[in-house]
Amino acid sequence: MNKEEYFIKQFSNNKIIGDDGAFIDGFVYSMDAFFENVHFKKEWMSLKQIAYKSMIVNISDAIVMNAKPLYALLSVAIPKTYSNEDLKELAKGFKKAAQEFEIEIIGGDTISNEKLDISVTIISKSSNPIFxxxxxxxxxxxxxxxxxxxxxxxxxxxxxxxxxxxxxxxxxxxxxxxxxxxxxxxxxxxxxxxxxxxxxxxxxxxxxxxxxxxxxxxxxxxxxxxxxxxxxxxxxxxxxxxxxxxxxxxxxxxxxxxxxxxxxxxxxxxxxx
Amino acid sequence: MNKEEYFIKQFSNNKIIGDDGAFIDGFVYSMDAFFENVHFKKEWMSLKQIAYKSMIVNISDAIVMNAKPLYALLSVAIPKTYSNEDLKELAKGFKKAAQEFEIEIIGGDTISNEKLDISVTIISKSSNPIFxxxxxxxxxxxxxxxxxxxxxxxxxxxxxxxxxxxxxxxxxxxxxxxxxxxxxxxxxxxxxxxxxxxxxxxxxxxxxxxxxxxxxxxxxxxxxxxxxxxxxxxxxxxxxxxxxxxxxxxxxxxxxxxxxxxxxxxxxxxxxx
Missing domain, CATH: 3.90.650.10 (PurM-like C-terminal domain)
Incomplete structure (x- = not known):
């Protein structure tokens, strides 16, 4: 068993946790991390591409459960060195994905950090989820x-x-x-x-x-x-x-x-x- | 304007984003980051205390909007050096807060990282939110x-x-x-x-x-x-x-x-x- 599995096993309701997203009362809730030097290196992609992909990998979870993504919450840890222009590029990536899939970005948290670490929560609706x-x-x-x-x-x-x-x-x-x-x-x-x-x-x-x-x-x-x-x-x-x-x-x-x-x-x- | 404000300003719906949580159709959605060397240093607190506080600061957002927290999603970036015992302690802190406030942990994401970085999303219900x-x-x-x-x-x-x-x-x-x-x-x-x-x-x-x-x-x-x-x-x-x-x-x-x-x-x- 790897560490991720061990950690998840500590929680009792693995039935919900085990899928791409959690289905409860018509809603699907999913959350994925997209961290610098874990999921990407900053030399590989533009900030806009990074933000866009961080959304897409989460939206994907919703789609494969046959759910329509509605809302997104973003937790964005941003290096102190980023300029306002950088922040604008980041925001553009998030907004591009949101527009494309008709999702509303409704909140989240922004903090200063050593590297760019993004977590995205997507709230979706499904009348017929697939597990x-x-x-x-x-x-x-x-x-x-x-x-x-x-x-x-x-x-x-x-x-x-x-x-x-x-x-x-x-x-x-x-x-x-x-x-x-x-x-x-x-x-x-x-x-x-x-x-x-x-x-x-x-x-x-x-x-x-x-x-x-x-x-x-x-x-x-x-x-x-x-x-x-x-x-x-x-x-x-x-x-x-x-x-x-x-x-x-x-x-x-x-x-x-x-x-x-x-x-x-x-x-x-x-x-x- | 600080960088956080500048970043948030890039999104059009500041009305929803500006509060402790976003209120939509009877639900309140809130998300907060709790990162090592940003919100805490590991010498200051036990892993259980860190996990517990990461939940509490999020639950607080729900309560002050007059919402009852129901579900939590956890994005947990964990140092590779952590032992299974460490992971158990972390999980204990999350579960303690969840139990105390009758919240169900329904999913999230676990990844390897250089430091312990937690983001928590809380889904709450409110018939009378306060803004x-x-x-x-x-x-x-x-x-x-x-x-x-x-x-x-x-x-x-x-x-x-x-x-x-x-x-x-x-x-x-x-x-x-x-x-x-x-x-x-x-x-x-x-x-x-x-x-x-x-x-x-x-x-x-x-x-x-x-x-x-x-x-x-x-x-x-x-x-x-x-x-x-x-x-x-x-x-x-x-x-x-x-x-x-x-x-x-x-x-x-x-x-x-x-x-x-x-x-x-x-x-x-x-x-x-």
Whole structure:
């Protein structure tokens, strides 16, 4: 058990804590940290990009639970050396994400610190939340888009190499419309933030189920984190409906496994930065 | 304008952001950071005390808005050097505060970091929220308890001197029952987190009003932060009712000013650590 798991285990209500967000009375509450030298280095991204991504990784949690994000609270620890121009750039990033997803920034806290450390709370609404616990035997497992580029880009950044401006590591792409439309046919879902293999381990634990892979998945694909693609399961009978919606939104589907009795554990080391 | 104010000004909805918490549709949302070397040094307090105080300063925001805290989300950045025993102590502090105020910890995020940096989001419910904007001309201004000891204790800590185990700086004392009972007679309220003079400046700005002091307030009292006493205003006609409730809960009332036309600004420097 790693330290994060040990710490979480200290709290009694793991049922709520274990998912991307906590669902209570029609609302989904989620909170994620985005810290300098933990999730990013300041040389890698502009302040606007940092603020934007700190919002997106939180909004992603809401979307994969089939919730519509409404409000955001920001806790922003800012280095004393930042100029007003820097603060403006930071604010621009937060506001860009808020505008794009029609979220209202309603408050938070701003403090002076040695480095830029952001925590974001998103309050969302859902009449039909989707949890990690819902995978049923014989369901198909699927992830959207392509996996692997974030890991490659992160490795390049560590080697001080340039990466594409369109890198998902810098600017994750979410597909809320696509997901909300397939949601009625989805049995379980989560985002790929730590890497497919690690998310599958969590999904297996939450749904008490194993997976039969259709073909081997390369480690560079399975261990690439910070992808923010969607991992989901669905009853095979809904395959055509989901494919039709994916086509409409030009989303690539990768149906890679079937849920079976048992459990899944990965041997891969968690490379999450 | 300081940097915090400049940053907040970048967001359009300052009306919601300006209060202790944001009130929307019967809920109050508040978020506060509690960072190592910003709000505390680890030599000053046990991990349990740190976690406990990080919750209390947030719960305080809810109470002074006449809201009942329900749920908490925790973003906890933890040094890699912490042992499982340390994590247990941290969790104990969070749970102690949660139990005391009947709050459910519903989620959050745990990450590795160089120092212990905590952000807490509290979700509260209120059918009758009290804002900073409500002070009316001729209202009396009042703060609870005594002010000054937190500043003295903080100065002692900086000089490596021991302070009382009962110090409010280590363990703030909130009085929710008292406040919920006087709330129907309160026109505006906030907690004293940065110091009375600075809170009065905020109150003056929010309510567009000035203050006539009954006697001069010593700077050691007016600039002592981290007190978590309650600053509130009320119509003079309710004085007796409030005094009666204060007596019941053994709360000391300090009625120190009357609201007048004008505005209030302090010359004192903000000593907030």
């Amino acid at each position: 990690r616990t819902g995978v049923k035997k014989d369901d198909f497992l699927c992830y959207t888009g392509t996996l692997g580029s974030s890991k490659k880009d992160l490795e390049a950044l560590f080697k001080n190499e340039k990466i594409s401006k369109k890198s998902k590591f810098i600017k994750p792409v979410l597909n809320p419309k696509f997901f909300y439309e397939i949601a009625p046919f989805v049995t379980a879902s989560m985002d790929v933030s730590d890497g497919l293999f690690f998310e599958l381990e969590r999904l297996s634990k939450a749904s008490k189920i194993g997976f039969e892979f259709f073909e081997e998945i390369d480690e560079n694909i399975g261990t690439s984190g910070e992808e923010y693609e969607i991992l989901f399961s669905f009853n095979q009978k809904n395959l055509k409906k989901i494919e039709k919606i994916a086509k409409k939104y030009k989303i690539k589907l990768n149906i890679f496994a079937k849920a079976i009795k048992g459990s899944y554990k990965t041997d891969a080391k968690n490379h999450h930065f | 900073r904007t409500g002070v009316k001309k001729d209202d009396f201004l009042c703060y609870t308890g005594t002010l000054g000891s937190s500043k003295k204790d903080l100065e002692a800590l900086f000089k490596n001197e021991k302070i009382s185990k009962k110090s409010k700086f280590i363990k703030p004392v909130l009085n929710p029952k008292f406040f919920y009972e006087i709330a129907p007679f309160v026109t505006a309220s906030m907690d004293v987190s940065d110091g009375l003079f600075f809170e009065l400046e905020r109150l003056s700005k929010a309510s567009k009003i000035g203050f006539e002091f009954f006697e001069e307030i010593d700077e050691n009292i007016g600039t002592s932060g981290e007190e978590y006493e309650i600053l509130f205003s009320f119509n003079q006609k309710n004085l007796k009712k409030i005094e009666k409730i204060a007596k019941k809960y053994k709360i000391k009332l300090n009625i120190f000013a009357k609201a007048i036309k004008g505005s209030y600004k302090t010359d004192a420097k903000n000593h907030h650590f």
